[in-house]
């Protein structure tokens with residue numbers, strides 16, 4: 001399994017427009033963060049998790065020209081606003097593009113991008129999704145099994161996901177403020193787990209770094225990653241503050257599991 005971090009930033013991205021803080025003006029490429037999204041790949045299957053507002057730039061940077069499906073964590077715009085960029089992944093397809101989301105997120109996507117979901121949409125130039133409500137139950141795309149993990153985040157239904165293929169497992173939970181007890185077993189002992197770590201100070205709707213680390217120590221992945229970071233997090237500084245089995249994720253990070 002291969003995982004590519006297309007973006008590792010919070011909703012504003014880093015640098016933040018108009019901000020002159022040390023991280024925003026830093027020359028360190030690892031302090032440049034596009035909005036959060038990952039690719040999960042096997043030999044035969046490529047899945048996109050969320051369509052960030054930076055999807056066009058992310059696809060161009062990584063030479064991404066085709067996907068086999070898109071999976072949504074939740075409806076917030078930093079995870080959905082790049083929806084229309086997926087046109088480029090539909091032009092060459094005859095089949096509709098498999099799209100998976102929980103029921104509330106799917107309802108919002110249908111509202112926001114109604115033209116794409118309309119029965120009458122057969123136009124080759126549009127995003128043509130084949131929408132699936134996963135109802136919180138595991139599903140498979142190609143040779144990758146996907147297990148939804150319900151989490152608490154803001155006021156919207158939100159899922160993390162565990163991806164399994166070739167005997168390897170990767171967990172991805174970019175937005176979370178609380179992990180329900182019932183979801184913990186799903187995230188236990190994975191090969192790699194990336195979770196929300198917005199900043200060092202507490203935040204109402206996101207894990208801070210301290211909460212991320214505490215959960216990683218309980219869930220014991222082989223590799224723990226901090227993602228969805230804002231401009232209060234300096235990459236080099238964060239590296240010094242994490243236990244040995246953990247690292248900050250960064251844009252362009254490539255995991256081969």
Ligand SMILES: [Zn+2]
Pocket residue numbers: 010011036076078079174175228
């Ligand atoms: Zn987010």
Ligand SMILES: [Zn+2]
Pocket residue numbers: 015016019020021022023024231
């Ligand atoms: Zn800043």
Ligand SMILES: [Zn+2]
Pocket residue numbers: 074076153154175
């Ligand atoms: Zn969110």
